[in-house]
Amino acid sequence: MSLYKIDDVAKESGLTKRTIRYYEEIGVMPSPQRTDGGTRLYTWEDITYLKKVVRAKEVLGFSLQELHAYVATSDALNEQRFDYQQTIEVQERIEKLSKMETTLNEQLELIEQKLHSIHAVQSELEELRERVQTGIQRLQEQKQDQGASDRVQDG
Numbered sequence: 001m002s003l004y005k006i007d008d009v010a011k012e013s014g015l016t017k018r019t020i021r022y023y024e025e026i027g028v029m030p031s032p033q034r035t036d037g038g039t040r041l042y043t044w045e046d047i048t049y050l051k052k053v054v055r056a057k058e059v060l061g062f063s064l065q066e067l068h069a070y071v072a073t074s075d076a077l078n079e080q081r082f083d084y085q086q087t088i089e090v091q092e093r094i095e096k097l098s099k100m101e102t103t104l105n106e107q108l109e110l111i112e113q114k115l116h117s118i119h120a121v122q123s124e125l126e127e128l129r130e131r132v133q134t135g136i137q138r139l140q141e142q143k144q145d146q147g148a149s150d151r152v153q154d155g
Helices: 006-013 017-026 044-058 064-086 090-154
Strands: none
Touching: 006 017, 006 044, 017 044, 044 064, 064 090
16 A cells, blocks of 8 residues: 655645645545654545545535535445444444445535525625616616717717
């Protein structure tokens, strides 16, 4: 198994070394193994995990608190998948799949909440744009009316 130092992880994930350490500190990502000298050593799974965190933060616009919840449910889902694969009995498999469905619903709820917030901001901006467009139109009409009255006075 290949191990990577934090510089390699930063390049691969697009995060700064400081951010990676911070994510570890606040529990967004698990602590990696370390050498006797304290140097962090990451696996490819750690890098993949960080890429998922970056995607959730950038694409979904998650705050750190939301990231924490998203990552926790994502971790739970991975564990549940593993448990499911280890199970042979049909009833147990049904129970494991039901548990996975609940976890997926939790993740989808996080995304739905974010989408609701995004749509609210979008609606506010669209309303403001309409008001601006109405203002522009009103001022252009005033300008035309004023230009017509100036021509009548000059003529």
